[in-house]
Amino acid sequence: MKIAVCLKRVPDTTTKIVVAGDGKSIDETGVKFVPNPYDEYAIEAAIAFKEKAGAGETVVYSLGADVAQETMRTALAMGIDRGVLLQSPGSPDGFEVAKALATEIGTGGFDLVLFGKMAVDDYNHQVGIMVAELLELPCISAVSALTIDGSAVTAEREVEGGVEVVTCQLPVVITADKGINTPRLPSLKGIMAAKKKPLELKPVTLGPGGVTVTALALPPERQAGKIVGEGPDAVPALVQLLRNEAKVI
Amino acid sequence: MTATLDPETLAELLQTIRRFVTERLIPAEQQVDREDRIPEDILRDLQAMGLYGITIPTGYGGLGLNAEESVQVFFELCRAAPAFRSVIGINNGLGSSSILSDGNDDQRNRYIRRLASGDLVAAFCLTEPDSGSDAGALTTTARRDGDHYILNGTKRYITNAPQAGIFIVMARTDPAQAGAAGVSAFIVERETPGLSVARPDRKMGQKGAHLADVIFEDCRIPASALIGREGQGFKVAMRALDRGRIHIAAMCVGISERLIDEGLTYALDRPQFGKPIAEYQLVQAMLADSKAEAYAARCMVLDAARRLDRGERVSVEASCSKMFASEMCCRVADRVVQIHGGAGYISECAAERLYRDVRVFRLYEGTTQIQQLIIAKAMITARRA
Ligand SMILES: Cc1cc2nc3c(=O)[nH]c(=O)nc-3n(C[C@H](O)[C@H](O)[C@H](O)COP(=O)(O)OP(=O)(O)OC[C@H]3O[C@@H](n4cnc5c(N)ncnc54)[C@H](O)[C@@H]3O)c2cc1C
Numbered sequence: 001m002k003i004a005v006c007l008k009r010v011p012d013t014t015t016k017i018v019v020a021g022d023g024k025s026i027d028e029t030g031v032k033f034v035p036n037p038y039d040e041y042a043i044e045a046a047i048a049f050k051e052k053a054g055a056g057e058t059v060v061y062s063l064g065a066d067v068a069q070e071t072m073r074t075a076l077a078m079g080i081d082r083g084v085l086l087q088s089p090g091s092p093d094g095f096e097v098a099k100a101l102a103t104e105i106g107t108g109g110f111d112l113v114l115f116g117k118m119a120v121d122d123y124n125h126q127v128g129i130m131v132a133e134l135l136e137l138p139c140i141s142a143v144s145a146l147t148i149d150g151s152a153v154t155a156e157r158e159v160e161g162g163v164e165v166v167t168c169q170l171p172v173v174i175t176a177d178k179g180i181n182t183p184r185l186p187s188l189k190g191i192m193a194a195k196k197k198p199l200e201l202k203p204v205t206l207g208p209g210g211v212t213v214t215a216l217a218l219p220p221e222r223q224a225g226k227i228v229g230e231g232p233d234a235v236p237a238l239v240q241l242l243r244n245e246a247k248v249i
Numbered sequence: 250m251t252a253t254l255d256p257e258t259l260a261e262l263l264q265t266i267r268r269f270v271t272e273r274l275i276p277a278e279q280q281v282d283r284e285d286r287i288p289e290d291i292l293r294d295l296q297a298m299g300l301y302g303i304t305i306p307t308g309y310g311g312l313g314l315n316a317e318e319s320v321q322v323f324f325e326l327c328r329a330a331p332a333f334r335s336v337i338g339i340n341n342g343l344g345s346s347s348i349l350s351d352g353n354d355d356q357r358n359r360y361i362r363r364l365a366s367g368d369l370v371a372a373f374c375l376t377e378p379d380s381g382s383d384a385g386a387l388t389t390t391a392r393r394d395g396d397h398y399i400l401n402g403t404k405r406y407i408t409n410a411p412q413a414g415i416f417i418v419m420a421r422t423d424p425a426q427a428g429a430a431g432v433s434a435f436i437v438e439r440e441t442p443g444l445s446v447a448r449p450d451r452k453m454g455q456k457g458a459h460l461a462d463v464i465f466e467d468c469r470i471p472a473s474a475l476i477g478r479e480g481q482g483f484k485v486a487m488r489a490l491d492r493g494r495i496h497i498a499a500m501c502v503g504i505s506e507r508l509i510d511e512g513l514t515y516a517l518d519r520p521q522f523g524k525p526i527a528e529y530q531l532v533q534a535m536l537a538d539s540k541a542e543a544y545a546a547r548c549m550v551l552d553a554a555r556r557l558d559r560g561e562r563v564s565v566e567a568s569c570s571k572m573f574a575s576e577m578c579c580r581v582a583d584r585v586v587q588i589h590g591g592a593g594y595i596s597e598c599a600a601e602r603l604y605r606d607v608r609v610f611r612l613y614e615g616t617t618q619i620q621q622l623i624i625a626k627a628m629i630t631a632r633r634a
Contacts, residue, residue, distance in 0.1 A: 185265055186265055188303075192312065
């Protein structure tokens with residue numbers, strides 16, 4: 001089975017974000033970057049399906065600045081066979097990224113193309129679905145369980161209050177939700193071997209894109225809590241505040 | 250031994266271990282302490298990560314890290330409770346190094362690959378009921394009988410004995426020779442008739458890591474189980490000990506740095522008299538002293554490791570590092586319990602657990618007093634030479 005998986009380098013969700021001077025990007029100084037956590041599910045799925053098939057190839061694609069190579073090495077250390085970095089500085093819009101990835105992946109003859117359901121830095125939920133459209137492939141998004149039997153794909157999606165089961169045939173584009181698997185940590189030997197795995201660099205030129213980020217703001221500081229009173233006596237006052245001030249009931 | 254990894258790969262390796270420690274080991278610590286057992290899935294993860302073979306050459310399936318690289322691995326790994334290191338410790342240390350340095354090819358091929366993968370666990374048997382610090386006085390005997398040796402005696406406090414598949418055993422082959430000269434080293438497989446492992450001892454800390462007496466009663470082993478030559482057992486052991494002491498010191502650094510983090514977090518979170526206790530200078534002194542001492546130990550360990558990699562003799566540096574780092578670690582643990590106040594004495598608190606866990610560092614692989622003797626003796630000998 002030939003599997004492609006796409007990976008984005010994102011700021012660690014535990015780092016403190018500071019908005020840069022331009023007011024519309026983040027200040028990267030001192031920020032730790034990691035593989036997008038949802039993409040790690042996709043990577044794990046790619047490796048596991050290849051292991052199960054016993055043969056095939058897994059390729060990781062990323063679009064970004066040269067430093068993204070570091071992040072891609074993590075995927076190689078986990079067990080992906082080789083990588084292709086589409087070199088592009090800046091933060092292009094999702095459709096431009098999708099076009100570049102689709103052009104590259106389209107010629108690869110893949111049975112399965114995996115994405116995370118979204119990137120935790122911009123929450124766009126777009127690129128995987130757009131790549132499917134551009135490649136004229138079916139797409140199952142936000143998949144929380146996935147089995148492949150021959151070329152029959154069965155996926156589960158968590159929908160409001162329940163689970164939806166969908167099937168389709170390979171080739172297919174899948175975007176992974178949490179629950180689909182537990183990503184492995186790279187083994188120490190895997191890390192040492194990753195250095196020797198092929199990682200190809202290909203410059204790409206993206207269009208200007210149709211969407212422009214104009215501003216980025218941090219959420220407001222949390223207000224201090226208020227103690228209304230103690231015991232049952234406090235309930236009426238609490239209800240009153242929840243209804244009239246917080247407007248949540 | 251020169252560096253085996255480029256800086257980025259080493260950084261990635263250390264970062265992965267940190268993640269493993271933070272995401273998998275630290276969250277399991279309380280359960281391990283309560284149940285006195287490391288869960289199967291964590292043992293499998295330790296194997297999958299390749300941690301049993303950190304120091305074992307790549308030719309045998311290990312990572313082949315040099316001393317400077319491996320102590321950095323231990324700095325990270327030992328931020329987690331030391332019981333986790335204990336299960337992989339002997340394979341990376343006394344269990345494999347003796348076979349690698351003094352064993353023959355048959356012995357290496359038979360055991361080392363499985364030690365590196367963790368499929369086989371080793372135990373190292375030196376201490377006896379009547380010989381601890383005075384290891385040269387050991388009385389376990391190995392009597393030659395044709396193509397065999399027959400072992401008799403009891404070994405005490407043997408780490409990993411309940412799990413081990415092989416035992417590296419120090420036994421007296423020459424009863425006429427008192428002291429170290431009459432001692433030889435053997436590899437004894439667990440299934441050998443005449444070998445039995447007693448019930449695990451209950452102990453103060455490091456729950457989840459087990460030790461027990463190992464008893465040999467007319468235990469018949471093939472002559473090919475001898476490591477090196479007769480009478481060389483101690484040389485085998487002592488060579489391994491220099492490296493082992495540096496590793497213990499590295500563990501002490503890792504766990505001290507973790508303790509300091511725990512102490513700092515608590516001091517910033519805990520208000521008394523209207524502000525976080527971290528703002529009181531007496532608490533700051535405990536944090537600062539701990540930080541400085543842990544830093545000193547880290548520098549000592551790295552220096553000793555680099556010297557070892559350059560092929561220098563490091564007995565004194567290894568003893569200095571082991572002595573300073575283990576004493577330092579216990580001081581830090583004591584201060585961090587102090588910073589926690591009453592909470593530091595309650596079992597849910599990491600400081601309480603780690604305080605018990607670290608006490609043994611001043612005892613095994615040579616007590617602090619024995620390190621003092623080694624260091625001073627070397628100083629005096631060098632001056633008189
Ligand atoms: C958790 C744990 C794991 C262990 N694992 C192993 C293992 O895997 N394999 C193994 O072989 N052993 C193991 N040991 C044994 C350990 O190495 C010994 O306990 C240690 O060497 C001390 O020996 P002892 O207990 O007999 O103490 P003793 O030698 O009886 O010492 C008692 C006290 O006397 C002091 N003392 C002794 N001689 C002198 C001297 N000449 N001058 C000044 N002071 C002196 C000591 O410093 C100590 O304070 C383990 C022990 C523990 C607690």
